[in-house]
Amino acid sequence: MASNPLTKANFLAPVQDLLVRVEQKMHAQADQHHPDLHAALEHLLSSGGKRLRPALALLMGNLFLGDEERLITLAAAIEMLHTATLVHDDLIDGAxxxxxxxxxxxxxxxxxxxxxxDFIFARAAKLAAETRSVEVMLLFAETLSTIVNGEITQLFSSRGLASRQDYERRIYAKTASVFDVATRAAGLLSHVDEMTLQKIGAYGYNTGMAFQIIDDILDFTGEQATIGKPVASDLRQGLITLPALYYLEKYPQDAGMRRILAGESLDEEAFTRLIASIRESGAIQDAYYEARRYVDTSVEQMDGFPDRVERQSLVDLAYYIVNRQF
Amino acid sequence: MASNPLTKANFLAPVQDLLVRVEQKMHAQADQHHPDLHAALEHLLSSGGKRLRPALALLMGNLFLGDEERLITLAAAIEMLHTATLVHDDLIDGAxxxxxxxxxxxxxxxxxxxxxxDFIFARAAKLAAETRSVEVMLLFAETLSTIVNGEITQLFSSRGLASRQDYERRIYAKTASVFDVATRAAGLLSHVDEMTLQKIGAYGYNTGMAFQIIDDILDFTGEQATIGKPVASDLRQGLITLPALYYLEKYPQDAGMRRILAGESLDEEAFTRLIASIRESGAIQDAYYEARRYVDTSVEQMDGFPDRVERQSLVDLAYYIVNRQF
Known part of the structure; x- marks a missing residue:
């Protein structure tokens, strides 16, 4: 646990002004388009979100003295890409x-x-092109393929699959790929050398993996009112995340888990009992340690990075991710 | 009417080999992705289609001696973009x-x-980025915004709207914008001067407008078996296309049309009577003349273009578009 209290406001301070401009750029994307599209975009952006992905791009880009205008454009592109995937996800899940x-x-x-x-995808692509970097565009388009391929795989093949490899692939496609592109593209816009670029990408990748593991933990530990969906919603749908994987390692014959893996659904009482067992088993703590290991790896990447305020922010952001309660 | 019989095989001859490579490139886009995604892409591509958009890009690019590899990539990007929009369109229409x-x-x-x-959009964006031209990417992303904005406008505001301006905007967004980007991007990859680029874009724009008008004519004149949907399917949904607009100019008080404009639906007998009236009114012929005027404008753009075989193909392609029966 980091010794000082981490608040978002603290580590975002170096890029707070830039984040305001990212926000403005995103809001402007439906200008001169259909009024209902404009209203939809306003609604989506008003729901806030932590804007961690744009913050990552801005902090990393600023650390390596990238051009601010292009970094703002990149940060807006990344958050729009993320927003577009959420719109289609929520439709598919009926959320x-x-x-x-x-x-x-x-x-x-x-x-x-x-x-x-689709429109938000289009605007994300437009913003990515406006960075005027072919490498950023390529990375951006590849990331979109990765995200969608991950969603298709989840739709067709991931239910009832208790595989660590499948889990890691899934959280990479869903989350770490976007953290990766946010930081790596910022590096590309800052003209760092190849080795530094690898480290920058590794920071993004590991931070993203940790972020999703914590999300998956909060799905088990959070209250419905806080996380806005039923407790263990993934497991209810037969999706096995890290806490359930650790639980299965300890109790491979657990009757409830076996039934979920067989594609059956549990009644509410049996499901509640299973969740309680998982919570009491230490599996959540194990998953948390795993997230911590990812974050430690993130922070290690930054050895030798310039000693500027943004570097400390990136360290704090990584620890914030594993310490957050929602 | 052009004096020689126009067949697709004739005017595509100069780029036939390149079209084969475009096809291969498109089929390769789901390699190393989920098998069901692979199967879906194969299915979509197997349904053929005329591949006019890639042909336009290749003919225009070759006419101006653009780099073949990049033109193939562009042509595949354009057809994938077109395919992706059809997938979402068909879903929305329940086709x-x-x-x-x-x-x-x-x-x-x-x-x-x-x-x-979404996946096909992602691959289209990837291919567009692989042309390694920022200008092409910008044009490509802007076109996607235009298409989607057009679809949203059609969904929310276009039913029962008898406006020439709305119609032109609609067919630009739906079709001419893609013909425009296919030719203009090919021009960008061939490093032509700004004035030539304008003419190239105008060729694409006017050819695309003509193409959609003919599609809208065929919706009225075609047999259900040939066009694969009910006759006058747009009008059934309250969408007023050019033949209906010309008919309204002649018979502004037609009872059937007034009811459609008021958002009512006609019983089958009244609808059949209305279609027969439109067919007999000369409105279809008027719409055809309009398409011809667009194509004449297309062909005029090519004054001064290099005297190579691709130029004649582009002339033939434009006339083929207005003479096709399906």
Whole structure:
């Protein structure tokens, strides 16, 4: 545990002004387009979110003295890409709330929701192109393929699959790939050498893996009111995340888990009992240690990085990710 | 009417070998991704289509001696972009067939169909980035915004709207924008001067406008078996295309049209009577003349273009578009 209290405001301070400009750039993306599209984008952006991905890009880019305008454009592109995938995800999952705010699909038709997601993809691609870096564009498009391929794999093949390899692939595709592109693209815009670029990407990758593990932990430990969905919603759908994997290592014959792996669903009582067993088994703590190992690896990458305020922010951001409660 | 019989084989001859390589490049886009994604892409590409958009890019690029590899990549990017929009369109319209082949949404869940469309967008963006031209990328992303904004506008605002301006905007967004980007991006990869680039874009724009007008004519004149959907399917949904606009100019008080404009639906008998009236009114011929004017404008752009075989192909392609029967 880091010794000082970590607040977002602290480590975001060096890029706070830039984040405001990222926000403005995102809001401007539906200007001169259909009014309903404009309203949808406003709604989506108003639901906030932590804006960690843009912050990562800005902090890393500033640390290596990248051009501010291009970094702002990149940060907006990354967050728009993330937003577009959430719009289609929520539609597919039939989710009604995200971050406590009504999802687009809960208020709009599927047709309008699909198209709004497409539009946000288009604007993300436009912003990525506006960085005027072919390498950034390539990375960006490859990341979009990775995310979508991950979602398709999850849809078709991941239910009831208790595989560490599948889990790691899944959280890479879903989350770490975006953290990776956020930092690596910022590095590309800052013209660092190849070895530094690898370290920058490794920081993003490891931080992203930790972030998703913590998300998966909070799915087990959070209260429904806080996380905005039923407790252990993944496990309910047969998706095995890290806490459940550690639990299975300890109790491979657990009846409830065996039934979930066989594709059966549990009644509410049996499910509640299973969640309690997982919580009491130490599996959550094991998963937390795993997230910590990822973050330690992230922080190690920064040995030799310039000694500027952004470096400390990136360290703090990484520890914030594993210490957050929501 | 052009004096010689136009067949696709004739005017595509100069780029036939390159089109084969475009096809290979498109098929390769799901390699190393989920097998079901691979199968979906194969299915979509097997349904053929005329591949006019890649042909346009290749003919225009070759005319101006652009780099072949980059033109192949561009042509594949354009056709993938087009394919992705069709996947989401068919889902939204609930279409069961396209070009006589089952649509993806008729066989897959909405979730899988949304994600497959997203994946194809991602690969289109990847291919566009692989042209390594920032200008091409910008144009490409802007075109995607235009297409999607057009679809949203159609979804929310275009039903029962008898406006020439709305119609032109709609067919630009839907079709001419893609013909425009196919030719203009090919010009960008061939390093032509700014004035030539304008003419290249104008060729694409006007050819695309003509193409969509002919599509809209065929919707009225074609047999259901040939076009794969009910006759006058747009009008059934309250979408007013050029033949109906010309008909309205002649018979502004037509009872059937007034009801459609008021958002009502007609019974089958009244609708059949209305279609017969439109067919007999000369409105179809008027729309055809309009398409011809666009194509004449296309061909005029090419005054002063290099006197190579591709130029004649582009002339023939434009006339083929207005003379096709399906």
């Amino acid at each position: 009604l709330l995200r971050r406590g705010i009504a999802t687009l699909n809960s208020r709009w038709s599927p047709a309008a929701t699909v198209l709004t997601g | 069961l067939l396209r070009r006589g082949i089952a649509t993806l949404n008729s066989r897959w869940s909405p979730a899988a169909t949304v994600l497959t469309g």
